[in-house]
Amino acid sequence: MGLYDRMNGVGAHEVIIETPQHDLTLAHLPLQDFINVLQAYKDRIIDLKQDKRFQYILIFKNHGQAAGASLDHSHSQLIALPIIPKRVSEEIRGANAYYLYRDRCIFCDILQQEKEAMVRILSENEDFIALCPYAARFPFETWILPKKHEVYFEDSSPNQLQSLANILKKILLALNQILNNPPYNFLIHPAPFYGKDVHYYHWHIEIIPKLTNVAGFEWGTGFYINPTPPEEACKFLQEAITL
Numbered sequence: 001m002g003l004y005d006r007m008n009g010v011g012a013h014e015v016i017i018e019t020p021q022h023d024l025t026l027a028h029l030p031l032q033d034f035i036n037v038l039q040a041y042k043d044r045i046i047d048l049k050q051d052k053r054f055q056y057i058l059i060f061k062n063h064g065q066a067a068g069a070s071l072d073h074s075h076s077q078l079i080a081l082p083i084i085p086k087r088v089s090e091e092i093r094g095a096n097a098y099y100l101y102r103d104r105c106i107f108c109d110i111l112q113q114e115k116e117a118m119v120r121i122l123s124e125n126e127d128f129i130a131l132c133p134y135a136a137r138f139p140f141e142t143w144i145l146p147k148k149h150e151v152y153f154e155d156s157s158p159n160q161l162q163s164l165a166n167i168l169k170k171i172l173l174a175l176n177q178i179l180n181n182p183p184y185n186f187l188i189h190p191a192p193f194y195g196k197d198v199h200y201y202h203w204h205i206e207i208i209p210k211l212t213n214v215a216g217f218e219w220g221t222g223f224y225i226n227p228t229p230p231e232e233a234c235k236f237l238q239e240a241i242t243l
């Protein structure tokens with residue numbers, strides 16, 4: 001009672017074991033196995049979406065102890081939540097404000113502008129673009145976005161999953177090479193489900209190598225100090241990608 005609201009915990013937590021082999025990392029999986037991992041993400045989201053209590057499903061990966069991995073064996077995790085998480089609602093609010101102002105998706109506009117600037121784009125294939133985002137929060141932060149406006153990751157076709165596996169593997173290998181197998185997190189940001197009109201949201205993946213500490217300034221402000229500008233990170237990574 002009083003001002004503290006509570007709710008009962010409800011949700012799901014699943015671990016996706018990416019390979020039967022103990023010493024393989026996701027980046028080094030053969031392409032078809034990589035595609036199977038993405039297909040497993042998709043299948044699990046579609047299944048869990050039937051439970052109307054869940055509003056959001058986050059898929060993420062912690063690689064390396066410093067990025068929070070408690071197990072060596074390559075795995076990713078899925079968490080279904082009864083509420084839309086704070087960081088996602090902030091992104092959605094921002095995308096909505098832009099949509100109301102411009103009548104367009106901010107992520108589509110970012111892709112358009114990045115294609116003109118050509119200083120932060122890392123790689124591109126038929127369906128996806130990988131880039132170091134403008135004003136990146138972290139050194140070598142990388143985003144992967146579908147080129148066409150898509151709201152939900154789980155709507156991806158088999159062909160799109162193959163393109164995604166291709167580009168994600170390429171980026172992970174490049175990070176691995178440039179930064180010597182760094183700890184990293186990646187997360188998939190799809191739109192929330194059910195009854196929410198979020199057609200202006202554009203799903204994406206955020207990859208964050210764990211190279212800096214979130215410390216007093218970051219906690220106190222929500223601002224991030226990034227010693228490696230995204231344009232520079234992009235140049236380094238591009239060298240590894242073309243090798």
Ligand SMILES: [Zn+2]
Nearest residue numbers: 105108149202
């Ligand atoms: Zn879009």
Ligand SMILES: [Zn+2]
Nearest residue numbers: 091189204206
């Ligand atoms: Zn996001």
